[in-house]
Amino acid sequence: MRLCVPRAGDPATATAPVAVEVAAHLLGLVGDPATATVAWDIDWQGPLSVPLTDEHAVQAACGIMHVHGRAAGRPAPLAVDYASTVAGVLAAQGVCAALLARAGGADVTRVRTSVGQAALLALAQYLAAATADGDDPEGCPPSRADAGQELVPAACSFVSADGVCFELEALDAERWLDFWRLLGVDRADTGRGWRSFQQRFATATCALPPVLSATVRRASFTAVRSAADRAGATVLPVRQDPLPPTVTPPWTLTPFPEPGGTTIDRDGTAAAPLEGLRVVESARRVQGPLAGHVLRLLGADVVRIEPPGGDPMRGVPPMAGTTSARFSALNAGKAVTEIDFTTDAGRRAVRDLVSEADVFLHNWAPGKAVRLGLDADDLRAARPGLVYAWASGWGDALGPEPPVGTDYLVQAHSGLAAAVRPADEPPAPSLMTLTDVLGGLVCAQGVLAALLTRLHTGRGARVDSSLFSAAVLVPRGPGRPAATGRPLHTRDGYIALGPRARQRPERLAPALGLAASASADAIASRARTRPTAHWLPRLAAAGVAVTPVCTSLADLARDPRFAPALTVGEYAAPLAPWEFS
Template identity: 55%
Template sequence: MTATAAGPRTTAAGPLTTAAPRIGCTAPVSARDGAPATAVRLAVAHLRALGCGTEHGRSGAFTAHYGPVRARCEVSWAGPVDLPLTSEADVQAACGLTQVHGRRYGAPTPLGVDYASCVAGALAATGTLAALAAGPADDGGEIRVTTSVAQAALLSVGQYLAAATAADDWPERHAPGGPPFAAADGVRFELETLDPEAWRGFWSALGVDRADAARGWLPFQQRYATAVCPLPPALHEAVARLPFPELGRLADAIGVDLTPVAAGPPPWADGDERPWRLRPTGPPAAPQAAPGTGAPLDGVTVVEVCRRVQGPLAGHLLRLLGARVVRVEPPGGDPMRGMPPMAGGTSARFTALNDGKETVEADLTTASGRAAVRELLAGAEVFLHSLAPGKDRRSGLDADTLTAHRPGLVHAAASGWGDERGSRPPVGTDFPVQAWTGLAALVTPPGLPPTPSLLTLTDVLGGVICAEGAVAGLLAARRTGRGQAVTSSLLSAARLLCGPRFRSAPARTTVPDRADLTDLAADPRLAPALDRDLCARAANPWEFHR
């Protein structure tokens, strides 16, 4: 190692459930006129799922308590942003969501769901749980937590904002178009592979010129970072010559995953909204008291083994809550560090997700690398990972194995599909998950066929949900002495967003759409919600007052 600077199963027939411990909260809530009711109600629903009781009042905030510890969370539309934001539509337009989502359509385009409100609700629940885990306020009163829908939106476009404002002359072109593809029988589908050889082999088998396949690989691979994916027309023309079943057989033989785009979310999307599961694990240990001073997670060490967006964003949020985050990368470092544009020698996008973390390098394919991770975990309270399905168990890094030797550890696993699609699921990334769940149909502009957004909707929401589950597990571990196995997925994030409370009706905005993220970053009215250091990115979305 080198140093550098199960609860019940989820099924298609039923909602996600959890075996979470009851943590004894009470959360009065209502939304006054003008308050972001959807965000507040989601936060309270999540707290109730963890054992909170609720009652209605006349405030747009909610209060939660555990024993002598009380926390009051206030959620507003604008927070520190000095703009007259009074709706989801306003926030999407002012804070860059319509700009990034609209890149594939050639113009700013609103999402068909209350996405920023959903992210804000999960942030509100996370901040409240962190406050409860921190211990009593200095004067014995309530700990006050604030966040906003605008801050949630800025967090959601964080990597795009960092790329747009990096001091680098790397050109970023936002050409319309991209997947999904359409087969000869009319089936629209997402294609996914992380392997350039599989990509090349699939298109070669369809008779596509090698140069066209090569030109398509880079925009396809980078669509998660750019929100655009212009492909050579020859690729669309090739798949349009064969029916979907024949394309599927070819993809299976080569190792490429095809996911049909659903026409809309199925009935179970209207049910339970719990996007995580908690399970006590390991022998009991002496319950740990929180430090009670500083940031809510001061004194907590998190070991992170994650790539791409979902897991690193969860670790980023835990760091913003005060935790020390030690990120484990493969020998030579995460390849994403070199993805342009650059900000001070490191990818601006990578910086937006990983700034402030400590880094070690370890090869998890070796016994010594796995031993190095276990050594780090001996002094940690949280293990956060996004390892492929079953890899944690094969590596001896699963929850039951680790908590047998480290009682009280919170084991937080972020995945694509959870355990729903079998032991060998397809590659679980954002756009196939949008297609599979029907979320794509909800975010598509009226009159167009269902099309996943190229804004990483489930990656960002999935990261926030993973952080929320990790903090809930930390609170439970501190109160009970038992380790906690916490699981969440992009699939559970998508299903949460498919719920009826997040389905937007068309609305006029009182603020103009952002045509460019550099304009957003230069607007002094948004400056209090942004950090600047070589590139712009969202500032801490919470404030805590003890």
Template identity: 55%
Template sequence: MPLGVGFASPAAGVLAATGALAALRAAGLGAAHSAVEVSVAQAALLTVGQYLAAATADEGAEDEGTEDEERAGPGGPPFTSLDGVRFELETLEADGWQRFWAALGADRRAAARAWRPFQLRYATAVCPLPADLAAATAALPYRHTAALSAECGPTATEVAARPAPESGRAVPWRLTPGGATAGAARPPGPGRGPLDGVTVVEVARRVQGPLAGHVLGLLGARVVRVEPPGGDPLRGVPPMAGPVSARFTALNRHKEVLEADLRSPAGRAAVRGAVAGADVLLHSLAPAKVPALGLDADALTAVRPGLVHVQASGSGAEHGPGLPLGTDYPVQAYSGLAALVTPPGEPVRPSLMTLCDVLGGLVCAQGAVAALEARERTGRAQRVESSLLSAAQLLCRLGGDGSAPSLPVCTDLAELAADPRLAPALERAGCTLVRPPWTFRP
């Protein structure tokens, strides 16, 4: 069924531009990089990399949940209010989730049973919730429900019926020059990726930031991932590929790890020490929290002159009432992207594939490479701001007229991974992983 927006082609365009910027930087340093190739098929594989890894893990597909979860039914968000308003609901806290549904008079056991699939929807792209919850939201006007959500903790975001006209800026990231840099970069080694010699410190969780770091690593950068003491808990989320989660592997393989507690002075000092020897700090921390952690660009100027400071956020620098919580589905709802990805004739709903997280990660990486190239060209440090909202607005601007023809689709990713035509783009390490999508030629 044709949709109102494409995804693989814009992703391929972003990756092509990222590769071209990386090659331009490398060529300026004396490396033999003059041609870049990337295909839409390779880009599409990279965008579903975590789902592909989960579907092909040695451990097998993840369990289907408890019997109660299997009986949960299709009542997931967006919900519909008594006055017909469709809205997304988001919260990262179980207590707030329970308070909200209790305030609406929903069955307590149904709300408890729904928490696990609601949280896992970012990884599984399905969200079967008990019909009791949809019935509870349908009993009240949206204004009343939104007030209760604000009081209890979750965030309600009305689903826009269409994208705002000409929403967002033309480039989905903002580049701001800083002070002078210290020292010159060395060219990448023979046969290495164009970002060989670049060190990235990554402070990020979920998908957007880690995918951006992964793309930089695929281009040859050394990526040092900051994780809490004991490691990121997402490492243990099934299905497993050996000792590590398959989804986690898809986004974080080949990264080095620095365990540091950002809540402690010692942990923050350890991260600043890593940044002192790095070219890029990439983070997806809430912008308001960054100065208190001492990781804002101004504070790090003395630690690392010439640093490329990259921020991957939810809503970026935009301000105003009604902005969504900075996670994927509320951003799809708020931006109008949900309206474009909903099949014709169906009620508007966000895609459960994390479109904004994935494209947001790709455009964040693109901004980082553009900043590295600008630093080498101008001798100045750079700051990059990107967001899920700017990625959604990019897709909304590109849009479409709903006339990409309807074609049969593959619904079994394990079957896709076995297609011999895709073998050159894939590799196996406890699960199926996507190789770098670029080919660089001298």
């Protein structure tokens, strides 16, 4: 491994240690000694004109605290190095892409990314929604049915009468309604909560009628699980231990026995490292589409398969022109073809597409590919040398018939839900889609690793990754993180404290005009007496590092300091987060 060494004493280029650790781990799994010939660098801010010196500052300035804290009504840090983990995956992707570019004749020796750019990419859906036309783009406006009704923001999972904290998933309204009916809740109350529950993946908020949490607090977890099983919903306990129950590799690569393509058809002057590669994608929501999006940002030609009439997610507000902003954030720039998989003609059309592709990726439910006759063994016959990637929910972590694998259920079972919360809060998944995003990135990295392997062996491969394997990648230690690091509320916003101020609050109090012995409550009360702009120069003069917390992604998109990492049109979108040279 060869790193670009930052200039001594320059915090803007100081290497992010967790990101470096993640990148080195992933590159080690690639198993290609040529990765050592590509220099790579991960700094904190990249092209952003924002002083970022640690994970906490990145989460504050780039909007992660804002989105993660929406459900609770105030910015809150993730108690794990999430942005740094994303940056580590991006760096590994950049190295692999550089080697693939070299195989096509490009002269690429160096790649650079940053934790700040990683944070923006992780928030791409939320950023698009916040900058598109529509009502209340930063949250989930109440529907007509909700108007005038009491709905309570839900930042934590449900708790049963016997003290089991659990996460619930119902993929359609009937399962949701049946689950609560079986527990004795009036249908009108249940119906008022459905829209917010359904859209929590998109909005990172979830306001529910208080009768729902009250009902499960009177029921045993056995009764709750029985109701879920009968309704076709899924419940899983939230692990109290932040460590995952099993050690799972981010992806597994199973080579195909027969030889296939080994060359990359590209012009040596191509601008992007994956130019000349073709990807066929059949995926919905976030995980699969994001994998395809990343490969497209790296230059691949991505063809997206959608059902007749198009993906229903295209019409979900807020809209950017004629298409959902959130959908466009992950799918813009992809070619689209509509195919009905249920027909023989449709399945033949898929095989025809794949016969000219390098990669086929999907995030279908377990067993669907086999039922359709479109599994790896079926499609590799159409394209020797194919890289076949399945981005699942659980992989094989929970056996051959796992529960439905969605972001919050995976957070709950993997221990990530406990790791992201401080010790004075109950474990609960973040409503920011942490594993959906990381799962898509890990899938893309697995694809790149398989393409590199194909260069050397002449054989394609099956690549399996999952939301669970992505969640396990996030570094975390035993025990719950301490209840430190919450932003300080000023009169008009929030400021995130630097590491020294978090560790030694006695340095903060004098800068606010208080005695060094002032209590935490006194410090909080004092901070709220003045706006952020009043405190910033005083804190800087006292040597107390702070970062203003982003509380509006729309404002962030208009901030010229972020312009080098964003493109702004009908909505704001992160630019490709790599620099190749």
